[in-house]
Amino acid sequence: MRFLVNPECYHKMCESCVDRIFSQGPAPCPVAGCARTLRKQRFRKQTFEDLQIEREVDVRRRVAATFNRRESEFQTLRDYNNYLEEVETLTFNLLYNIDVAITEAKLASYAKQNAADIANNKALSAQESASTEARMAAQKEQARLRREAARIEEEEERREREEGRREIIEKIAHSTDDPDKIVREGQKVVLKKSTARRNAADRLRAQDAASVDNASAPLFQIAGLRPITQPQLEQVYDPFGGYVVKPSYFELQPSYAHPWLEKAKTDPQILAGGYDVGEYCARTMMEACAGLGVFVEEEVARRERAADADLGTQSAAIAGGEGGGSGSDVL
Amino acid sequence: MPSGTGKTVSLLSLIVAYQQYYPEHRKLIYCSRTMSEIEKALAELKALMKYRTDQLGYEEDFRGLGLTSRKNLCLHPSVKREKSGSVVDARCRSLTAGFVKEKKERGEDVDLCIYHDNLDLLEPHNLVPSGVFTLDGLLKYGEQQKQCPYFSARRMMPFCNVIIYSYHYLLDPKIAERVSKELSKDCIVVFDEAHNIDNVCIESLSIDLTEDSLRKATRGANNLERRITEMRSSDADKLQNEYAKLVEGLRDADESRQEDEFMANPALPDDLLQEAVPGNIRRAEHFVAFLKRFIEYLKTRMKVLHVISETPPSFLQHLKDLTFIEKKPLRFCAERLTSLVRTLELTNIEDYQPLQEVATFATLAATYDKGFLLILEPYESDTATVPNPILHFTCLDAAIAIRPVFDRFSSVIITSGTISPLEMYPKMLGFTTVVQESYSMTLARRSFLPMIVTRGSDQSAISSGFQIRNEPGVVRNYGSLLMEFSKITPDGIVVFFPSYLYMESIISMWQGMGTLDEIWKYKLILVETPDSQETSLALETYRTACCNGRGAILLCVARGKVSEGIDFDHHYGRTVLCIGVPFQYTESRILKARLEFLRETYRIRENDFLSFDAMRHAAQCLGRVLRGKDDYGVMVLADRRFQKKRSQLPKWINQAMLDSDTSLSTDMAVASAKKFLRTMAQPFSERDQAGVSTWDIKDLERHKRKMEEEKIRELQNGGDGAKMEVDGHANGMNGADEYGADDDLDYAMMDMNA
Numbered sequence A: 001m002r003f004l005v006n007p008e009c010y011h012k013m014c015e016s017c018v019d020r021i022f023s024q025g026p027a028p029c030p031v032a033g034c035a036r037t038l039r040k041q042r043f044r045k046q047t048f049e050d051l052q053i054e055r056e057v058d059v060r061r062r063v064a065a066t067f068n069r070r071e072s073e074f075q076t077l078r079d080y081n082n083y084l085e086e087v088e089t090l091t092f093n094l095l096y097n098i099d100v101a102i103t104e105a106k107l108a109s110y111a112k113q114n115a116a117d118i119a120n121n122k123a124l125s126a127q128e129s130a131s132t133e134a135r136m137a138a139q140k141e142q143a144r145l146r147r148e149a150a151r152i153e154e155e156e157e158r159r160e161r162e163e164g165r166r167e168i169i170e171k172i173a174h175s176t177d178d179p180d181k182i183v184r185e186g187q188k189v190v191l192k193k194s195t196a197r198r199n200a201a202d203r204l205r206a207q208d209a210a211s212v213d214n215a216s217a218p219l220f221q222i223a224g225l226r227p228i229t230q231p232q233l234e235q236v237y238d239p240f241g242g243y244v245v246k247p248s249y250f251e252l253q254p255s256y257a258h259p260w261l262e263k264a265k266t267d268p269q270i271l272a273g274g275y276d277v278g279e280y281c282a283r284t285m286m287e288a289c290a291g292l293g294v295f296v297e298e299e300v301a302r303r304e305r306a307a308d309a310d311l312g313t314q315s316a317a318i319a320g321g322e323g324g325g326s327g328s329d330v331l
Numbered sequence B: 001m002p003s004g005t006g007k008t009v010s011l012l013s014l015i016v017a018y019q020q021y022y023p024e025h026r027k028l029i030y031c032s033r034t035m036s037e038i039e040k041a042l043a044e045l046k047a048l049m050k051y052r053t054d055q056l057g058y059e060e061d062f063r064g065l066g067l068t069s070r071k072n073l074c075l076h077p078s079v080k081r082e083k084s085g086s087v088v089d090a091r092c093r094s095l096t097a098g099f100v101k102e103k104k105e106r107g108e109d110v111d112l113c114i115y116h117d118n119l120d121l122l123e124p125h126n127l128v129p130s131g132v133f134t135l136d137g138l139l140k141y142g143e144q145q146k147q148c149p150y151f152s153a154r155r156m157m158p159f160c161n162v163i164i165y166s167y168h169y170l171l172d173p174k175i176a177e178r179v180s181k182e183l184s185k186d187c188i189v190v191f192d193e194a195h196n197i198d199n200v201c202i203e204s205l206s207i208d209l210t211e212d213s214l215r216k217a218t219r220g221a222n223n224l225e226r227r228i229t230e231m232r233s234s235d236a237d238k239l240q241n242e243y244a245k246l247v248e249g250l251r252d253a254d255e256s257r258q259e260d261e262f263m264a265n266p267a268l269p270d271d272l273l274q275e276a277v278p279g280n281i282r283r284a285e286h287f288v289a290f291l292k293r294f295i296e297y298l299k300t301r302m303k304v305l306h307v308i309s310e311t312p313p314s315f316l317q318h319l320k321d322l323t324f325i326e327k328k329p330l331r332f333c334a335e336r337l338t339s340l341v342r343t344l345e346l347t348n349i350e351d352y353q354p355l356q357e358v359a360t361f362a363t364l365a366a367t368y369d370k371g372f373l374l375i376l377e378p379y380e381s382d383t384a385t386v387p388n389p390i391l392h393f394t395c396l397d398a399a400i401a402i403r404p405v406f407d408r409f410s411s412v413i414i415t416s417g418t419i420s421p422l423e424m425y426p427k428m429l430g431f432t433t434v435v436q437e438s439y440s441m442t443l444a445r446r447s448f449l450p451m452i453v454t455r456g457s458d459q460s461a462i463s464s465g466f467q468i469r470n471e472p473g474v475v476r477n478y479g480s481l482l483m484e485f486s487k488i489t490p491d492g493i494v495v496f497f498p499s500y501l502y503m504e505s506i507i508s509m510w511q512g513m514g515t516l517d518e519i520w521k522y523k524l525i526l527v528e529t530p531d532s533q534e535t536s537l538a539l540e541t542y543r544t545a546c547c548n549g550r551g552a553i554l555l556c557v558a559r560g561k562v563s564e565g566i567d568f569d570h571h572y573g574r575t576v577l578c579i580g581v582p583f584q585y586t587e588s589r590i591l592k593a594r595l596e597f598l599r600e601t602y603r604i605r606e607n608d609f610l611s612f613d614a615m616r617h618a619a620q621c622l623g624r625v626l627r628g629k630d631d632y633g634v635m636v637l638a639d640r641r642f643q644k645k646r647s648q649l650p651k652w653i654n655q656a657m658l659d660s661d662t663s664l665s666t667d668m669a670v671a672s673a674k675k676f677l678r679t680m681a682q683p684f685s686e687r688d689q690a691g692v693s694t695w696d697i698k699d700l701e702r703h704k705r706k707m708e709e710e711k712i713r714e715l716q717n718g719g720d721g722a723k724m725e726v727d728g729h730a731n732g733m734n735g736a737d738e739y740g741a742d743d744d745l746d747y748a749m750m751d752m753n754a
């Protein structure tokens, strides 16, 4: 008997019951106290033993589809971590039915606002998983090939050894030489052959290993690419490092209408030397406002007060010295 | 070189002399495999220091301590009675954790371990007096002073000149992080008995998950959830604090001092350890939900009824598709769990062991793309019909676990009596040797007789190869071989089979042939079983029978407990019989995966590795009977295939094997053994060895002078006036063993020894 669940309410039902109840179209869940309307086509086999987890994963699927930002999109790791936590809290709210309405609204509004980013990231991760899959498949294939090669090599070696032995026996049978000597020589030949082959195989393998990444992969893919970021335009050099002096009592206008200046603005005799009316205006304005905000009385008063305090301290010191008796002797 | 010939003590004396000569006093970390080996090394060190005191005339300021698990060092009256090591660990933690103490100070009623608390009353750098303590001595001292030996040793580690402990404290990243973090870079690291080091490395990073452990993990996760809710209502600040810390990406400042942490992180790259925990598992409840989801996913995977083998990247991809778990938070799983467990102040930590396993698994799978494989086996054996799935997360690359050791310490020595062929180890462990040496052994008389028997008494070839292993002729030949040797060997005989399966089938066939009844007349027959209690009973009986003259045969397995840890010195083992080449069971998927990995990555061919592995086990078995220079024994390798593999035996065995003792048939072997045993029966006194296989100081000096003279002559002949270097080369490493070493012990050090 197979049990099915419906992601509406996650009540377990056997297959035949599902057929019986829901084949006429949507019907309420037969479990007492549930009464949610279920459709047959949404019934499915459960993946996890724990239905709680089954539901959790469904929720997560939904949340993950929306909140799919990547670490690289954040300025700091901490921001990313905060983001992750927020998403997790959101998921928990959905799971344990806390403020569902607000949470759903948040989810929806986020999805609407960031539709482009979401789609972008989705495409990216799809591409990524495709390429990892391809890479894994390629690796598997290569491993299989190598295994095969090793097996063949071994077999070859065994065959050769057999052959060598047969040859030796043959030789012994047909020659009058000292059999021991023949055997010794024969073994040497076999040994030489096998070392030569092994070396060759090793070399081949080394070549293989070198060309693993560029040769056999069916799809051109590169692992571990960082997402492309636009290079930032180089800033114009600023000797003050961003420090601006802004006059506080006036605002410099682009031009001042003054009959006396009109001529200087256009006369080549004046301009040829590099004279700039704007500079002149700026200087004049600065000079005009230079003393504003400075109140002489106040400054004087402050100075006097400071002098008084000094005196006070001195006299206090003297008084203390006298009080101490011996202190004055020292002074 | 077999143990008992002084390789530990020569290594120790060499390094201690070097250490004491130079002002840096580089610390020595000596790693051995079992507790008894650690104890032996400590005893040797103690004797050595006593000797140095005698010779120097004053006592050096020197500390040497050994460390083993809590289970062996605990003194707490109820905790020490626990059987399982992890329970002892967990119970001890609940008695000694920092927050438990705080609770006590607040006046709550909690249990503490008095042995642990007494330590705080002592000076932190002087918990035990200087000198060398054996484990036993430390226990006694702890009992006397009412202080915990385990923590005394742990806390004294930074002040020790020599530390002797088990491999795991360095190789298992989960423990190493905790125990060995503070050891400085210039430590000298020695791995003794290292012929199996690659397997230790691999085991320390492999994890097996079963349905049962997943169920327990779920229970653990649910417990965590409950505790979080409780804490939120009672003590929400603590959770908030933890959260704040995680946001800042801060690691606990006092974390390193926490010696009783729940678990440490498996080998993680450093940069990752600096990074902040990802946002979606920062909150405790989010993390627990995350864990639950992951466990549920694993459970779903377990339901599959066919074998799956998968690389971590493809596993991660599938995981992400199904449950939206990303790689990054998965990587932080172990660390996050540790932090949570600490925050929740859990005491019954043993309940969370399965959860911890899952978290470690998650972290490892997300950290390493290469060198690991996931294998799901739905059935226990090929014939089983009821699924009992196991998810193996197996490490294929021994280099991963040992790499941090090589990176961190500048001198590493790898040594063993049966480490051969040497070239294999650097290849497998991914390092290059600075000095690589294989030493032969000098003996005053030929005290062991290695032989290769290729034919049975009927002159047909014998072998445990698959095609012929169960043929009655072969089995009968093996039977008669055993019988002949049981007739001529005094006292004990040890027989090694390649596997339990083969041993059982051969025994039942011998039963049918009446071979056993015949052997019975000469010796008692005892059998090793996978059950350790039964085996130890068998061993005891075996020993008794050897002692009282009845004589006995112990049938055991080349990869079993007996072959690794038990010595058959003197009359406990006069003949060792290796029936068949002890190849590994090649149908195992894990082994197949590892072979493939070795071929692809290190260019080690399957057959080379298998034969190397078989031969190191065979050598290990042979070494069991010769435990010292005054010991003697016959070693028989009974398989046609041994003939070609002879060169893969350790040098000391291979050199002692005469050409005339190879390719024998049973009757020839028996005749040769008879002759050998007769010579061994001649009286042999200590004095006969002097000057040949044991040297006193005069012999040593003579040797040194000779070497120097030779050197000078050589230099003079070369017309080269550089005589200054001469004494640098005189090294009298007489008893030194065979070691393939990655060390930079310079000449000065050797000079010291001479």
Ligand code: SF4
Binding pocket: B070, B073, B074, B075, B076, B079, B080, B091, B092, B093, B095, B096, B113, B114, B115, B116, B148, B149, B150, B151
């Ligand atoms: S502190 Fe020591 S004595 Fe006490 S329980 Fe732990 S290991 Fe045992």
Ligand SMILES: [Zn+2]
Binding pocket: A013, A014, A015, A016, A017
């Ligand atoms: Zn039904």
Ligand SMILES: [Zn+2]
Binding pocket: A009, A010, A011, A029, A030, A031, A034, A035, A036
């Ligand atoms: Zn319902």
